Amino acid sequence: MIVAGIALALAGCETIGSVTNSPQVAEVVQDNSGSQAVNIASLSDVISRNPNDAQAYNTRGSAYARGGRYREAIQDFDKAIQINPNFAAAYTNRGLAYRQTNRNDQALNDFSRAITINPNYGPAYLARANLLRVQNNYQQAFEDLNQAIRLNPESAQAFHARGLLYQRQNQHQFAISDFDAAIDRDPYAAAPYLARGQSLIETSQF
Incomplete structure (x- = not known):
C-alpha cells in the first residue's frame, strides 16, 4: 500500500510585502530530537531483516530527511524505487529531498513520475505545484493545485498554496x-493567517 510521502510543510511566508524572502515551498519537516535516532535504528533493524521491503526503505528515508540527512534519505528512496519502480510515494519523497539539495530539475522529474x-x-x-510556483509557472501550478484539492478537499496546504498563487x-x-x-x-x-493578513491589507479590509 502506498503511504503518504514525507510530511509536507509550508515554510516561510511568501506574501506581498512580507518581512521574509523565504520561499513558500513544500519541504521536509526536520526533527533533530533524540527520538529520531531511535526511530532510524529501529527502521534499520527492520531493513536488516527484510532487505527487499521497499516500504521500510521509504520510511527510513523519510526519517533521514526529517533529520536533515538528505544524502542518506535519497539513497533510501533510490533503494525503495529500485525494489518497487511503481512506488509513487518514494518518487515524491525523493523529489522533496532533491529540492532541499537544490536539484530542482530532478525533483520536478520525480514529482511528474509519481503522478504518471x-x-x-x-x-x-502539491509538491510539483509548489516547485512550479517558485519557477513562475503559475498556470501549471494552478492546475496541479486544483487537482490536489479535488483529490483531497481537506488539504489545508493545498488551499494555502493556491491562495499564494492568487496573491x-x-x-x-x-x-x-x-x-x-486553509x-x-x-x-x-x-x-495562512499571515498570508491572509497581507491580502486584507492590500484590499484595505482591516
Missing part, C-alpha cells in the same frame, strides 16, 4: 477565500 504512476496521488501534485497575481479576494479554507482545515498553522 498514480494520477490520484495528491501529495505529488501573486493580485487576485486578493480569491486568495483570502483560499486562506480562509485556516478552517488547520487553525493551528500560522502561515
